[in-house]
Amino acid sequence: xxxxxxxxxxxxxxxxxxxxxxxxxxxxxxxxxxxxxxxxxxxxxxxxxxxxxxxxxxxxxxxxxxxxxxxxxxxxxxxxxxxxxxxxxxxxxxxxxxxxxxxxxxxxxxxxxxxxxxxxxxxxxxxxxxxxxxxxxxxxxxxxxxxxxxxxxxxxxxxxxxxxxxxxxxxxx
Amino acid sequence: xxxxxxxxxxxxxxxxxxxxxxxxxxxxxxxxxxxxxxxxxxxxxxxxxxxxxxxxxxxxxxxxxxxxxxxxxxxxxxxxxxxxxxxxxxxxxxxxxxxxxxxxxxxxxxxxxxxxxxxxxxxxxxxxxxxxxxxxxxxxxxxxxxxxxxxxxxxxxxxxxxxxxxxxxxxxx
Numbered sequence: 001x002x003x004x005x006x007x008x009x010x011x012x013x014x015x016x017x018x019x020x021x022x023x024x025x026x027x028x029x030x031x032x033x034x035x036x037x038x039x040x041x042x043x044x045x046x047x048x049x050x051x052x053x054x055x056x057x058x059x060x061x062x063x064x065x066x067x068x069x070x071x072x073x074x075x076x077x078x079x080x081x082x083x084x085x086x087x088x089x090x091x092x093x094x095x096x097x098x099x100x101x102x103x104x105x106x107x108x109x110x111x112x113x114x115x116x117x118x119x120x121x122x123x124x125x126x127x128x129x130x131x132x133x134x135x136x137x138x139x140x141x142x143x144x145x146x147x148x149x150x151x152x153x154x155x156x157x158x159x160x161x162x163x164x165x166x167x168x169x170x171x172x173x
Numbered sequence: 174x175x176x177x178x179x180x181x182x183x184x185x186x187x188x189x190x191x192x193x194x195x196x197x198x199x200x201x202x203x204x205x206x207x208x209x210x211x212x213x214x215x216x217x218x219x220x221x222x223x224x225x226x227x228x229x230x231x232x233x234x235x236x237x238x239x240x241x242x243x244x245x246x247x248x249x250x251x252x253x254x255x256x257x258x259x260x261x262x263x264x265x266x267x268x269x270x271x272x273x274x275x276x277x278x279x280x281x282x283x284x285x286x287x288x289x290x291x292x293x294x295x296x297x298x299x300x301x302x303x304x305x306x307x308x309x310x311x312x313x314x315x316x317x318x319x320x321x322x323x324x325x326x327x328x329x330x331x332x333x334x335x336x337x338x339x340x341x342x343x344x345x346x
Binding site for chain 2: 004008012013016076078079080086087099100106107109111114153154164
């Protein structure tokens, strides 16, 4: 890469998140498989569909820029997903694993929130209207997913994980 | 690591963010050196002081748990900081570099927001009151830093970076 302008930086970071989204689309099915709570499985499944849509939106932006869609290795997402797979490989009790899955997904979402927030602002400065619109839609969906995951954690997953430590069952509390 | 309970998961993720904060404290001086805008340099310098405080707070939590402070390799932060150093090594024009520094720092902040948000909720479930208080303080500061960085980007850095592309000077717009 050679970065001489904001346009170059925009394109470079677009390639980063394009690769990140592809890594996420590949990782979510494993998380769905590992998850126990139906509402967590369902939220992850919904987000897999959204992720595929986010990839398509990025491809439309590449198209608008007259550039073939191409990712560059996103090391940030690689690291986040490696941490997740290391945690899962410890095979914690299923209640604790659900809590760990939510945390890992929230790291993924926050990486994306930072990325899309910045890209939308770059697109605004560069007056690429279609990109602003598409990036804004995706940013909104990533923020919503983060809130949904927080809701699932607070509605019982973290409590169930704690109860395992106490040797109690969730309904006792 | 062996994760059998929410307490184990809490401790494991505490070690992760402890290592992440140490990586950040090591990386910020380079970002201060690379930055051009005085308000960006100053915000980074302020955050370096906060980061050292966050490390001390984590050490107080380890102490409250009766565990010696110890980090485990945080691959998420490693990846985020590697991306940053790759971008900086491209030596973009200084206005574009300031924009890139802000983006990288916002990835760092969002990693931390996800981590501290989760840790605070785990600490609540585990009734570790001092940890809840300390983690809440840090979470608040990380969120504030993210907003300060957005403010600096929007107050002129991104526009200056765009103007480089147009061969214009910032004051013309």
